[in-house]
Amino acid sequence: MSEKFFNKPFRLNAVFSGTGLQAADLGRSISNHIELIIFTRYGEHRFQNSFGCEIWDLDFELIVSESIWEEQFRKSLLKSITDYEFRIYNTSVDIHITEVENIYPLRQITEIKKKVDISVRALIKTTGEKYFFSTALFLSPLST
Template identity: 25%
Template sequence: MAKHHHIPVDFGALLKKKPLPQVTIKASVREYIYLLLLTQHGEWRYDNGFQCLLWEKDFEQTDNLNIWLDQVRDDIRFSVHKYETRLKIQDVDVQRDELQELSRENKVTRIRNRLNIRVKGTVIQSGENFDETFLMFFGPITVV
């Protein structure tokens, strides 16, 4: 069975020649997708395509939230399909909800946007079902 190492790599342990923590293939796929979601354009110098459109969409103004969500979903589906080849994708869904932070007096002090990104598929090597949700807090998506 192939070894799958935890992301991020513990370079301190690596330099001390200690064994690195290993994870299941399913956990490895999840960590890799999360890394892809957190990477912005040009951040990985070896491949500018290794990115997620989320960071270019942060604080963007839109007059149609559904179109915005569709663009993000399509980009995530494309990126995961291209870079996470251990997964056969069945569906990617992106939903947005607002979380209200309340003061002691139960007054709304802040509203935070949260993206719920759900990736469904099959891990090719093991045949396991993959159904994971990634929660990401996001800048204010302004609907004009």
């Protein structure tokens, strides 16, 4: 059975001009779907309230313990990927928070942001190949 996967974002002007949507390979399609899970808040998907992850609820929380925050987010993301991405199995998720400091000397501002590194490792069901996904997000900037 031949499956077609498409790249995001969809370029609808290509559809209307007759060239069609840009195709993506299986790995890119899985990565696109995991990004969608990360960037979707619980309850945002009209027909599937449990689609998404907890990052949007955790973003504005005061992080008392980074390890507890990382574990809570990791569990949320792992559950969503396991529930909604059926093309991979044996999935593991790693989350790490670091602080990034940006200094703007002209404005005399120092900005400290929390950076969240996300990595997902799994196996692709159809081929048995190893799959790896990595991205980083910045949370609530703190400025002085």
